[in-house]
Amino acid sequence: MLYNKNLVARTLAAALLLAGTAHATPINLSGSEPSLQDVLDGITCNATLPGCALGGPSSIDVSTDQARLDETWALGGTGLAFSQIVIEIAGNANYNTFGIYDIRDNTRTVEMFSGAAGAGSRSALSIATDGSVWAGDLFSGSFRDTGIDFNQNAFGFYLDTPSGIWYSQAHLNSDSADHMVAYDGQFDLIKLPNSLPGYWLPNEYVLAWEDLPSAHWDYDYNDFVVMVESVTGVPEPATLALFGIGLMALAAAARRRAARAARQS
Numbered sequence: 001m002l003y004n005k006n007l008v009a010r011t012l013a014a015a016l017l018l019a020g021t022a023h024a025t026p027i028n029l030s031g032s033e034p035s036l037q038d039v040l041d042g043i044t045c046n047a048t049l050p051g052c053a054l055g056g057p058s059s060i061d062v063s064t065d066q067a068r069l070d071e072t073w074a075l076g077g078t079g080l081a082f083s084q085i086v087i088e089i090a091g092n093a094n095y096n097t098f099g100i101y102d103i104r105d106n107t108r109t110v111e112m113f114s115g116a117a118g119a120g121s122r123s124a125l126s127i128a129t130d131g132s133v134w135a136g137d138l139f140s141g142s143f144r145d146t147g148i149d150f151n152q153n154a155f156g157f158y159l160d161t162p163s164g165i166w167y168s169q170a171h172l173n174s175d176s177a178d179h180m181v182a183y184d185g186q187f188d189l190i191k192l193p194n195s196l197p198g199y200w201l202p203n204e205y206v207l208a209w210e211d212l213p214s215a216h217w218d219y220d221y222n223d224f225v226v227m228v229e230s231v232t233g234v235p236e237p238a239t240l241a242l243f244g245i246g247l248m249a250l251a252a253a254a255r256r257r258a259a260r261a262a263r264q265s
Helices: 005-019 036-043 236-264
Strands: 072-075 080-087 097-102 105-113 122-127 132-136 144-149 155-161 164-167 180-184 204-209 224-229 231-234
Touching (some): 080 105, 105 122, 105 144
Antiparallel strands (some): 072 155, 072 231, 080 122, 080 224, 097 155, 132 144, 204 224
8 A cells, every 4th residue: 555654644743733732630639548659669760860860750750740642552562561560459360351342343352461460460462464453461371362453553451340331432432431640751760560670661550540420439540550662652544644644554464364274264
């Protein structure tokens, strides 16, 4: 498929401008549980400060440093992302599951973490050129083709709970509320539960969730906290450009898969 690279670049730039500046979601920092700020301070330190030591303070302010684009996402150029659970403070921790969904069909989902997964659990994610979604833990050998195909390299995150499924696209939620906030790295030193310390890079995002309906939640966004790397938030108009670029490639790959299946039958 031929396309004008300058036109695509202009389309993406215009989409970013159209996305505007998002209003920050209020975060409750009080209560008996560790607040989201406490969670981030506990695993990071601001590397620009003298004597930076893990345990805070973080350079991230959870009230003012929320990522502007956090509803629709895309993988980076390598096509492979890793994720790791930071913490889960929720009565439904054993039941909540986390994954991604196709933004063109939110019933098409791929689970990345089951309810049994806890802090330190890891998962990888990839979308192949034919749209097939691969997921699982590379370290345990469970990374596999899930049998689910997406239309493009653009997706949302979801948290499936006993109270309902909550999507990163707030308009899809039954209560129309924003159940997820995101933070990208600013080169803090960070220590995740199952990893050595490293720098929290700009393409690594902490996603923090509320798992109850908005009528019953406490706005602390610490019910499920996960870090996902090698992804980026994209404005929804930009996903149309991504879709246009990849449509012919996906169609050709689908034809190849069908032909291969026919030969093997």
